[in-house]
Amino acid sequence: MKLLLKNGRVIDPSSGTDGKLDILIEKGKIVDIKARIESKGAKIIDASRLVVAPGFIDMHVHLREPGQEHKETIATGAAAAAKGGFTSIACMPNTDPVNDNRGLTEYILSEAKKKAVVNIFPIASITKGQRGEELTDMADLVDAGAVAFSDDGQSVESSQIMRRALEYSKPLNTLIIEHCEDKNLSNEGVMHEGYYSYLFGLSGIPASSEEIMVVRDIILAQEAEANIHIAHLSVKGAVDIVRNAKKKKIKVTAEVTPHHLFLTDSCLENYDTSLKVNPPLRSKEDVQALIQAVKEGIVDVFATDHAPHTQDEKDVEFDKAPFGINGIETAVSLLLDRLVSKNIISLKRFIKMISTTPSLILGLENKGKICVGADADLTILNLNKEIVVDVSTFKSISRNNPFQGWKLKGTPAMTIVGGKIVYPFFSSKSL
């Protein structure tokens, strides 16, 4: 089956391409890119007035399978990703049981092969059971298909174990991803510590709990000459630390989520648990610093930290609700509307941060680029279409998304994975 995308505005940051081009896809690969392609027997997709980008990659997703399939499964998470415009997602290891061994990683990959409409890349835990005590068999896990390591949800508390993990990761050419939080400081906190936590009477998570771990991990990565990736950067102080580290050419990369860019701690005035997330929504000053960091390129990647929880789990006292925002189906529209259409960053830069760079950071071959021979993973955008966020249309099992009712301009129009149209969800025959 051949697929021919006609007249799309093709933007590929890795090659600098930006222009009206046709793309021919065959056997899951891009086989030709030219101003005008004719191909007999190819299914033609009219992409005029649409943007064709290399498939988007979300390197921070929670799929909940195995163990918490009532929140999300590999299949539903993948469908949600496809609808959100993502062709590849990396899933965090905090499943039940934790993905800390070859068996689990292979299980996730085999389930993904059977049920997922997008590419799934497992992230294994740094320590066994995410307990922070013993390293996992990292080489074995890399061999099984783990693309990175993280104890996401918490930091590796012991500096020594973190140092060993960074050292050990080097010859494996893999990546350590850290959720930066000093639990001694965040303690029982449920929101950002500051004026609003004092106003609402909720326990605070201070900025220092993130900053201290970011600084520690950067120092350790520098010492080990290893790569470190900082998950969901959320405070100004941590942005400054990453900026300084980059100036010193330390191998650090960082991601930011849409919710940390577009929501603040003041939004919690009604104790809406769909806004309860870790790291918490921060202050206006922090949000300004994050946007500035995106503009400057201090933040490398957009990621969602998609964290599904059911309505029942969230419909409780604020203190008792689980942390997490279900964000994979709203991320692209939010970023297009709030950053691209407002000219805070260019479209090319947006695509770079959500496709090109995550593919490089995770070392995904043949992804994150549009060139002959690359995987035919493509995200097609309609920049002019306005949508209203409606959680009832989500493909995710869960609905814990705080952007309900937001009007946003720009949306994924089609998602193609390995040459197959996976969104919209009709069979390719009806096109």
Next chain:
Amino acid sequence: MAFKHKHLLGIQALTPSEIITVLDTAESFYEISTREVKKVPILRGKTIINLFFEPSTRTRSSFELAAKRLSADIVNFNQQTSSAVKGESLKDTILTLEAMNPDAIIIRHSCSGVPHFTTTFCQSHIINAGDGSHEHPTQALLDAFTIRQEKKNFKDLKVTIVGDILHSRVARSNIFLLRKLGARVVLVGPPPLLPLEMKKFGVDIGFNLDRALEGADVIMMLRIQMERQQKNFFPSIREYRNLYSLTEKRFRRAKKKAIIMHPGPINRGVEISADMADSAKSVILKQVENGIAVRMAVLYLLLGGKKREAFA
């Protein structure tokens, strides 16, 4: 004098004139509790649920007596005897109670925001009887009622609030109320329990009790919870007592006619010396007495309906 609220969730949502309305209404009810027959038929036929998820004696009994003196039927619901211990969610518990058609639910809960959460799925009037570290609006209203009895006017009053400000819902509601009525508020306590950012509430912050007491008209002592010491908010009870206990010697720095308040329960000899708690300057028991009139006023203003004007 309008009071156009369905719920009483906190002081923050009230205007100064609404606060005055509550105080004036409470004044008109005050006398009922001094009669031989302490009952008026104003809320006859109304059903109120006292839903307390936290231990409480004074607030719960105060609401209960307030409701009874207005002839409402009131049911007490305690956490210990409820289905909550069987794992029922808060929402299910409240929906179950609401199915019994109460007119109002009075809620006390250890988590901030529970009364607000309740209003998202509940039709009854919701009255916040203390939510976590957030607000305790009827306490602030009864405190204001007591201050007004003694001081007449809020403008230019200096009110010093002492203790664990960070975790105190009483402090928050009082800060909001006193600032709305134009009083000057000084907060004092151990630094870990008194974040500087609270200055944005329009208050002064200090860490030295002697200085904070200079020229005070009202001294509001807060209960210090022993478990805070285990979390290192202050080094020891001994040190806390040395720095922040209200003693007679310290009291002399305040104005001659200064009054001493405490929301209770008191740790005698910790945040306040026994002789100060029992002194003529203390209005602590007066606060308890006034609590009934203020809660009658709140119940009446929220539930009273058309009879309101006739009564006033």
